[in-house]
Amino acid sequence: MAMNAEMQAQQATKQEATESGVEQTRDRRVFVPRVDIYESGDDLIVVADMPGVDENNVDITLEQDRLTIVGRVDPVAPNGYTLAYAEYAEGDYRRTFTLSNEIDRDHIEATMSNGVLRLRLPKAAPAKARKIAVKAA
Amino acid sequence: MLTRPFWGYTSPWQEMNRLQREINRLFSDLSQGMVSTAPAYPAVNVWTNQEGVVVTAELPGINPDDLNISVLGNVLTLSGKREPEAIQEGGKVHRRERGYGQFTRSIQLPFDVDANKVEATYKNGVLTVTLPRLEEEKPKKIAVKAA
Numbered sequence: 104m105a106m107n108a109e110m111q112a113q114q115a116t117k118q119e120a121t122e123s124g125v126e127q128t129r130d131r132r133v134f135v136p137r138v139d140i141y142e143s144g145d146d147l148i149v150v151a152d153m154p155g156v157d158e159n160n161v162d163i164t165l166e167q168d169r170l171t172i173v174g175r176v177d178p179v180a181p182n183g184y185t186l187a188y189a190e191y192a193e194g195d196y197r198r199t200f201t202l203s204n205e206i207d208r209d210h211i212e213a214t215m216s217n218g219v220l221r222l223r224l225p226k227a228a229p230a231k232a233r234k235i236a237v238k239a240a
Numbered sequence: 241m242l243t244r245p246f247w248g249y250t251s252p253w254q255e256m257n258r259l260q261r262e263i264n265r266l267f268s269d270l271s272q273g274m275v276s277t278a279p280a281y282p283a284v285n286v287w288t289n290q291e292g293v294v295v296t297a298e299l300p301g302i303n304p305d306d307l308n309i310s311v312l313g314n315v316l317t318l319s320g321k322r323e324p325e326a327i328q329e330g331g332k333v334h335r336r337e338r339g340y341g342q343f344t345r346s347i348q349l350p351f352d353v354d355a356n357k358v359e360a361t362y363k364n365g366v367l368t369v370t371l372p373r374l375e376e377e378k379p380k381k382i383a384v385k386a387a
Contacts (some may be wrong), residue, residue, distance in 0.1 A: 137338045138335060138337055139333075140333075140335040141331050141332060141333045141335075141336075142334070143327065143331045150325055150338065152300040152301060152365070153300065154298035154299065154364065154366050155298065155365065155366050156365075157363075180287075181368070183289055184288060185288060185289065186285060186286075186287050187286045187287060187288040187293075187350075188286040190279070190280075190283035190284055190285060191283035191284075191285060191298055216301075217302060217303075217304075217362070217364065218301060219300050
């Protein structure tokens with residue numbers, strides 16, 4: 104089985120979310136999506152692998168500095184077939200990040216294609232120093 | 241496990257025997273899966289019925305044009321590649337967990353399939369390959385005649 108060394112090194116089995124402090128309301132396994140995070144110019148880019156999630160089933164919330172991404176999976180079960188052999192389990196995705204930079208939350212862009220979520224988080228302009236005039240009483 | 245002091249043993253033969261036992265134990269651990277190997281990529285689920293097989297695989301972020309699917313007899317081969325995230329000059333990488341590169345995987349199916357009728361769809365990063373069983377391979381019901 105030929106495989107690129109990098110692929111081999113980085114592809115382990117899907118990691119199941121262990122403790123999130125949040126109770127699930129759906130009887131579904133929850134996985135931690137693999138992500139790449141990088142800075143590109145004035146943007147912070149978050150790329151997450153969430154196979155099986157379409158653009159309507161993804162929720163992104165930013166609360167204080169906590170960015171949470173949730174993807175819900177519609178299970179693929181071919182009609183009339185029974186599962187004979189399984190190497191991966193299907194489930195939802197959830198992951199929370201703490202962002203160190205102040206993010207301009209009005210201009211966050213998210214796109215979803217081929218099971219990959221791509222978030223563009225522009226950094227807010229640094230708060231301008233304001234001079235406060237002292238009035239004579 | 242091999243750091244026990246030598247002087248605890250009365251003869252070198254005993255030490256040799258101990259070493260032999262350690263080695264045997266090490267090899268039996270190996271065969272029991274103590275040493276983990278990288279899992280095959282992509283992970284697949286296989287669904288079957290009388291008519292054929294459906295193979296699903298999670299392959300997020302792949303250009304469908306870069307996916308090659310071939311069937312020979314009862315062996316399905318999936319291959320393709322995923323490009324790494326292009327990071328512009330001066331960009332700072334905080335985290336890189338997503339794998340990239342080339343992959344090839346062959347899966348042996350429980351029966352020969354009709355290569356001409358194989359269909360594959362790629363949706364939301366999940367590949368679904370439907371492989372109908374070869375007509376002459378399908379089980380036939382044999383009627384029992386009264387003698």
